[in-house]
Amino acid sequence: MVKTEMLAYTIRRILMLIPVLIGMSIITFAIVHAIPGDPAKTIAGEKATPEQLQEIRESLGLDKPAYIQYFHYLGDLLRGDLGTSLITKVPISEEIGPFLAATAELTAASMLIAVFFGVNLGILSAWRQNSWWDYSAMLIALIGVSMPVFWLGLMEQWFFAQELGWFPSNGRIDARMEFEGITHFYVIDSLLRGDYAALSDVLMHLILPAAALGTIPMAIIARMTRSSMLEVMRSDYIRTARAKGLSEFWVIYKHTLKNACIPVLTVVGLQLGLLLGGAVLTETIFSWPGVGRYIYDAINSRNYPVIQSGILVLATIFVVINLIVDLLYAWIDPRIQYGKE
Amino acid sequence: MKRKAWILAFALVFALSSILVGCAGNNTAGSKAKTFIYGRGADSKALDPIQVTDGESIKVAEQIFETLVKYKKENTEVEPGLAESWETSKDGLVWTFKLRQGIKFHDGTPFNAEAVAYNFNRWMDKSHPEHKGGEFPYYGYMFGGYKGDKGHVIKSVTAVDEYTVKFELNFPQGPFLSNLAMPVFGIASPTAVKKDPVQFNQNPVGTGPFKFKNWKKNDSITLEKNKDYWQKGYPKLDRLIFKSIPDNSARFTALQSGDIDMMDGLNPDDVKLVESNKQLQLFKQAGMNVAYLALNTEKKPLDHPKVRQALNHAVNKEGIIKSFYADLAVPAVNPMPDIIWGYNKEIKDYEYDLDKAKQLLAEAGYPNGFEIEFYAMTEPRPYMPNGKKVAEYMAADFEKIGVKTKIVTYDWQTYLDRTGKGEHAMALFGWNGDNGDPDNFLYVLLDKDNTRTPDAGNIAFYKSDELHEVLIQAQRESDQSKRSELYMKAQEIIKKDAPWVPLVHATVPFAAKAGVRGFVPHPTGSLNLHEVDLK
Numbered sequence: 006m007v008k009t010e011m012l013a014y015t016i017r018r019i020l021m022l023i024p025v026l027i028g029m030s031i032i033t034f035a036i037v038h039a040i041p042g043d044p045a046k047t048i049a050g051e052k053a054t055p056e057q058l059q060e061i062r063e064s065l066g067l068d069k070p071a072y073i074q075y076f077h078y079l080g081d082l083l084r085g086d087l088g089t090s091l092i093t094k095v096p097i098s099e100e101i102g103p104f105l106a107a108t109a110e111l112t113a114a115s116m117l118i119a120v121f122f123g124v125n126l127g128i129l130s131a132w133r134q135n136s137w138w139d140y141s142a143m144l145i146a147l148i149g150v151s152m153p154v155f156w157l158g159l160m161e162q163w164f165f166a167q168e169l170g171w172f173p174s175n176g177r178i179d180a181r182m183e184f185e186g187i188t189h190f191y192v193i194d195s196l197l198r199g200d201y202a203a204l205s206d207v208l209m210h211l212i213l214p215a216a217a218l219g220t221i222p223m224a225i226i227a228r229m230t231r232s233s234m235l236e237v238m239r240s241d242y243i244r245t246a247r248a249k250g251l252s253e254f255w256v257i258y259k260h261t262l263k264n265a266c267i268p269v270l271t272v273v274g275l276q277l278g279l280l281l282g283g284a285v286l287t288e289t290i291f292s293w294p295g296v297g298r299y300i301y302d303a304i305n306s307r308n309y310p311v312i313q314s315g316i317l318v319l320a321t322i323f324v325v326i327n328l329i330v331d332l333l334y335a336w337i338d339p340r341i342q343y344g345k346e
Numbered sequence: 347m348k349r350k351a352w353i354l355a356f357a358l359v360f361a362l363s364s365i366l367v368g369c370a371g372n373n374t375a376g377s378k379a380k381t382f383i384y385g386r387g388a389d390s391k392a393l394d395p396i397q398v399t400d401g402e403s404i405k406v407a408e409q410i411f412e413t414l415v416k417y418k419k420e421n422t423e424v425e426p427g428l429a430e431s432w433e434t435s436k437d438g439l440v441w442t443f444k445l446r447q448g449i450k451f452h453d454g455t456p457f458n459a460e461a462v463a464y465n466f467n468r469w470m471d472k473s474h475p476e477h478k479g480g481e482f483p484y485y486g487y488m489f490g491g492y493k494g495d496k497g498h499v500i501k502s503v504t505a506v507d508e509y510t511v512k513f514e515l516n517f518p519q520g521p522f523l524s525n526l527a528m529p530v531f532g533i534a535s536p537t538a539v540k541k542d543p544v545q546f547n548q549n550p551v552g553t554g555p556f557k558f559k560n561w562k563k564n565d566s567i568t569l570e571k572n573k574d575y576w577q578k579g580y581p582k583l584d585r586l587i588f589k590s591i592p593d594n595s596a597r598f599t600a601l602q603s604g605d606i607d608m609m610d611g612l613n614p615d616d617v618k619l620v621e622s623n624k625q626l627q628l629f630k631q632a633g634m635n636v637a638y639l640a641l642n643t644e645k646k647p648l649d650h651p652k653v654r655q656a657l658n659h660a661v662n663k664e665g666i667i668k669s670f671y672a673d674l675a676v677p678a679v680n681p682m683p684d685i686i687w688g689y690n691k692e693i694k695d696y697e698y699d700l701d702k703a704k705q706l707l708a709e710a711g712y713p714n715g716f717e718i719e720f721y722a723m724t725e726p727r728p729y730m731p732n733g734k735k736v737a738e739y740m741a742a743d744f745e746k747i748g749v750k751t752k753i754v755t756y757d758w759q760t761y762l763d764r765t766g767k768g769e770h771a772m773a774l775f776g777w778n779g780d781n782g783d784p785d786n787f788l789y790v791l792l793d794k795d796n797t798r799t800p801d802a803g804n805i806a807f808y809k810s811d812e813l814h815e816v817l818i819q820a821q822r823e824s825d826q827s828k829r830s831e832l833y834m835k836a837q838e839i840i841k842k843d844a845p846w847v848p849l850v851h852a853t854v855p856f857a858a859k860a861g862v863r864g865f866v867p868h869p870t871g872s873l874n875l876h877e878v879d880l881k
Contacts, residue, residue, distance in 0.1 A: 042759030046801075049483040050399025055801040057486050064481075092391045094479060094544055103563060162599045174600045180566045180587045181381050292591040294564035302388075302564075307759050 088310030106189035108295035115219030127230025149224030274330030379584035397480030411532025411552035422782025438518030451535035459505030555876035614672035631867035652710035678848035688833035715748020721773035808845035
């Protein structure tokens with residue numbers, strides 16, 4: 006019974022994706038076409054003659070009314086065609102894969118860091134509330150949440166790469182290394198190849214940008230964990246657990262954390278979505294060839310199809326992650342049931 | 347069960363960290379070959395040189411492709427390239443090129459007259475089956491359009507025999523040879539283009555010193571030595587990697603920490619750090635560029651020549667160079683730099699003199715000055731690293747002569763759009779030259795032909811018939827000394843009318859590891875990397 010309700014709920018949520026994504030595509034399209042400038046100038050260069058520019062506009066269909074352009078675009082989308090980049094002339098579906106993989110890898114690594122440190126910092130300060138532990142953990146969280154990512158990234162580069170030489174300063178892998186992507190997740194690729202030299206190089210390249218990108222979510226997760234842990238710790242069953250003589254470790258990590266998890270999970274889900282799209286600065290500083298930079302460059306060159314389809318792809322991922330998080334609630338806390346209004 | 351999961355997790359972390367520790371420092375396993383990494387600000391857009399307009403694409407393409415004639419190593423005079431000699435008819439309408447023999451494209455296709463004719467026909471003829479993969483922008487731009495257009499320069503390109511190719515022109519073109527030397531006109535392998543003219547952008551095949559190997563988008567492009575290169579002993583490097591590192595400071599960090607061997611796009615402030623670091627060396631090239639303040643001659647009160655002259659007197663170019671270019675620039679007197687032939691050395695600049703400026707304003711009927719909008723570019727360009735700051739600096743002086751400015755900024759595309767339509771009163775702008783010909787500066791930026799909106803190149807909207815006549819005459823002339831005289835005169839006319847405040851010609855710095863040898867920067871911004879070696 007619960008299973009079928011769950012299934013119905015999932016299907017309903019997936020169907021709801023359709024209007025959300027259509028709305029998204031309309032908004033993106035409208036914004037993209039409302040800003041001045043057009044791709045013809047990027048294609049033909051700053052030196053192009055008016056005739057050349059006009060011809061390019063015609064060949065791209067940019068001289069047609071906006072609503073017609075939108076329906077063309079929508080028609081292509083329904084056929085599964087994300088369009089072709091105006092600049093590189095490569096189909097976006099082909100081009101975006103490696104960028105998405107790069108961003109996903111970075112996001113996963115930074116989320117790992119954020120969750121590990123964030124949750125433990127939160128636990129620490131909840132466990133020793135109003136102690137120096139608590140104050141220093143929350144100070145770290147405050148600094149973390151207020152630190153501009155680009156500044157943190159540059160400082161990391163200066164200190165750990167340039168001064169200490171512990172980590173490489175940029176990129177996903179040493180450019181001198183002969184390495185071709187298969188899945189374009191370099192950690193997975195190097196494992197598939199059994200190439201441990203490459204694996205170590207890839208991990209070393211991941212650490213600095215992941216730490217920079219993970220700092221803000223880490224801080225937010227730490228605060229959220231602290232407050233929800235504090236709430237749970239006051240409840241009766243925790244007192245019972247302690248009374249029954251369970252070790253403090255088990256009380257905290259098993260009984261309290263599990264019940265303090267839900268709000269933390271919400272934050273993790275939201276932050277994950279934000280990281281996917283919001284990694285532009287980190288990707289720029291660490292020359293990470295990710296999807297954020299791909300779309301950012303497209304905005305600067307008014308590469309309409311890439312902006313539209315890129316944002317649509319990200320929006321889809323964002324919505325799907327939220328759906329997964331919602332479904333996870335029910336898995337973690339069986340008292341939560343979907344399908345009943 | 348739970349305990350098991352924890353143990354497993356710890357084991358995994360431990361395993362990963364031991365791999366990290368065990369293999370660290372082993373990064374460059376298996377690369378004894380001479381590999382050179384060039385760091386730059388952005389990735390290439392495409393690698394078929396005829397399809398691109400951006401410097402980053404050309405930097406890579408010019409390692410893979412070669413042109414019929416090329417620029418000399420240190421200036422923009424033309425010397426033999428793939429063609430070893432040429433002659434021209436008296437009327438300048440027929441050009442015959444003798445090609446070098448025994449050269450092969452990277453895919454083994456022989457390089458010959460047929461191949462040259464094929465490339466030009468593909469570029470000029472919109473009905474050609476392989477006229478695909480882009481818009482061929484530079485062809486139309488340098489040769490007056492395409493086949494069938496009114497202003498199209500090239501009538502036909504034909505193979506006379508295996509190694510002789512003949513160009514017939516519709517009318518003589520002064521900068522014809524300089525144009526042919528531009529890297530965008532690199533000769534491509536016909537076999538490879540025919541196979542897939544669109545995908546050729548991603549898999550370029552030329553005759554140059556380096557062969558294309560692979561391209562990781564937004565990350566790196568790897569080229570390999572062309573072992574059969576016709577210039578014996580070159581290239582010196584086995585592998586050449588172009589790495590995109592968008593942030594200037596991050597790129598400089600990568601150079602200092604040894605991740606890359608050379609870089610461009612150095613922040614002016616970092617130049618001193620390079621000079622004081624023994625591990626690094628600095629290369630400087632007087633740039634073929636100009637930064638200027640365009641004064642929209644169609645907007646009041648800038649329509650008055652005396653107002654424009656007054657503003658010219660109110661700009662402290664030396665101060666700008668000291669404050670924002672770290673001394674890596676020279677004041678601009680004329681619209682083009684003195685490294686281009688035809689530069690008029692006799693012309694004196696409007697000296698920095700605020701009293702004189704005030705007096706000229708009074709003579710023009712504005713004794714109390716006026717208020718005006720001042721467009722500042724925020725996109726850093728080689729000729730203008732920080733437009734907003736430069737604008738603020740200039741505005742302070744303008745204020746002293748009673749000209750109150752309101753500085754406005756837009757993102758780059760919007761900026762181009764608005765200035766191209768002539769919405770601005772005054773606007774900072776600049777130009778990077780293409781082919782080392784005066785026409786490429788004076789006609790493009792200041793002739794009345796280029797004031798058509800919405801895409802004006804002449805954003806001062808300066809329409810001088812006197813200048814137009816001189817510039818057109820120079821275009822149709824093929825004798826360089828006569829052309830030179832005409833351009834000298836053109837610069838005088840421009841100076842007198844003052845449609846711009848020419849600001850600076852920026853020097854372009856490159857930083858490299860101390861062990862880099864044989865690099866000579868070129869005024870056009872071309873990278874000659876086949877002579878570069880690592881000690």
